[in-house]
Amino acid sequence: MNTLPKVPVTVLTGYLGSGKTTLLNHILTAQHGKRIAVIENEFGEIGIDDALVVSADEEVFEMNNGCICCTVRGDLIRILGTLMRRRDRFDHVLIETTGLADPAPVAQTFFVDADVAEQARLDAIVTLVDAKHALAHLDEVKPAGVENEAVEQVAFADRIVINKIDVVSPDQVDAVERRVRSINAVAEVVRSERARVDLDRILGVRAFDLDRALAVDPAFLLDGDHQHDRSVTSVGVEIPGELDGERVNAWFSALLREKGVDIFRSKGILAFRGEEKRFVFQGVHMLIDTASGPAWGEGEQRNSRMVFIGRNLDRAELESGLRACMAA
């Protein structure tokens, strides 16, 4: 009896002053005909009278599931549960996080809570950065053990909106784009003035759908411009041929066990020996979603690709690890 379509949820992150509220107001006033609910964490300058705005207090819980970085947002589970029970289920839900929030607990909530996963789907994480201050925030050196939230927010993003491009020089915007790409080479970058973004580029993008797990331009995989001195980076690995499923499983499990805290996002599309179909996955830290993808064509060259975004990633190690999983 529960066959209602899942409601897409967009997570809006960004450092203080990056323009999240302006973007929310832009989305709510745009003529898109969608009924949108907003779950906001920073008390509201959302000036739209008939918008449904729910205030939430970030409640981040650790899960007792042996996964040290597995945290979820208890407040979101409750609020989404309430919204999804209404007859006028919304066409879209926007979750605004605080400027200092780690996006992981929001994303992991969709992996961990079966009720949420049954009724809503994470559409994309959209991160705003302020063209004027982004470099200062991203390069700020934090004390040991303290996260640079601005870097994390860029690393987690599916879409990065470089906002306020009208207040800086074009060169500065280019520099910001180069810097965010050095962290997250996978996300699509959008530029905006006063958060005026073409909404089709940030809403309804299905970034967490497994059938889009690797609609990624593989060009960056070979990018020689890789910045080794940056602690949070993107690494792509591609190898031709077929993999041994059991070996991959053992290697990947061990990798997540040891490095799951440092691997923010991962995606991949793999060719397993003896399988007609592609194997696709995507994950947040240690939580991984998998599925069978489209079948390989007759005589098609099989290959496997993986993308990681995270801290202290070692490209050579990842490449040799995956290579060791080649089917004999």
Next chain:
Amino acid sequence: MTSVQTPSAASWAAELSDHAGVVAWAPSGEVIAAGSMGGETVLFDAASGSPRARIADHGLGVLDVAWSPAAELLASAGCDGRVVVATAGGRPVASVRGSGEANCLAWSPDGRTLAAGIGRELVLLQADGEVVRRAGEQPSTVTGVAWSADGRRVGVACYGGVRWFEPSRWSEQPARVLAWKGSLLCLHVAPDGRHVASGNQDSSVHVWRLWSGRDLEMTGYPAKIDRLAWHPASRLLAVGGAGDVTIWNFGGSGPEGSTPRQIDAHQARIAALTYAPHGSLLATAAADGWVKVWGDGDDVPEVAWDAGAPVSCLSWSPDSRALVAGTHDGRVQRFDLW
């Protein structure tokens, strides 16, 4: 299900403006309270189903309703952060507001004090509506409240365990904490007062012996647990799972090391689970649209009704002879067993 008695229809059906989230049959037997995600709490005549009074509007939805044991007063809590108390005739007596959602309610056994979880705060009200105690800044939103059987302590379920407060020797710091690392979703004290059980986000049930603090945990469920029910004689604890119900036996040497009775009850997650006030009948309901009543032994329901829509909540009549069910399409239906 040929052996199942399937009565053709509900005795009556009433309507709310949206998804019926909570129902509660008054201890007097004469009135039924129901709350909807449209925000309204309505009192219905239990015999006819005709609406008597609309007692509150909670904005985005009603989250809990509770009758005082003497049936004189109904408390209603919702997304607007308010708790409203009204008489069975629908006359408002009191209203209190907090910050965050008002999630849960529990009257003290003597009916004189109402405990409410509003956001991260425990609020205690007297029956006349006067707020007598507030304990804010719990570690998380309060997801469950329950009184000890003697009424001396009230427990608050939140992240990190159960925190017990003593209204008569008040302190904003809990008198006792039954700590456990995890996010608790509901709290139920056994009628005999010897155990308290919580359902948890990490797919487990935690049970503490009161007041030794000895505890045990049931794990391995496929999803979070937020539906529990104690048997009226405190002998059994029923746990609602992904479609099955597991029943742990607390008689004899207790559930440790024992195998629970398992009922394959529904084709959807258990949405409601409640023992009849008398006897041993257990009622269950789910989004598969069925309301079922289970006896002590058989794994075939004694009675099953098709509610015609996904079911979200249930409440027994005080004489254990009828049930009221709320459905996703906003209907409230009465089903009579015999």
